[in-house]
Amino acid sequence: MPYTYIMTNKYNTVLYVGVTNDIRRRYFEHLFKINDGFTKKYNLDKLVYYECFEHKNDAIAREKSLKGKKREKKIALIKEINPEWKNLMEEDD
8 A cells, every 4th residue: 555654853853755655664664774865864763644545646646745845834734643743653553
């Protein structure tokens, strides 16, 4: 199932928008710094937002839409479903 998601660091100061077909696997790749890149560089290891889609193209379109939005819009979106900025992956366990 395709997902669009937002990761942040423990201080909620940096946001990363991504897309994946396996949210748990991708979360652990970020958590354990498997891949070099933005999330590793800025220590983004907290999943604070995600959406599920039926089709990969819809998830990709949503990712592009979110990446084009200002930080304030992303924060408002996160606060709608996760006002305390909890790590949603820990909430699922």
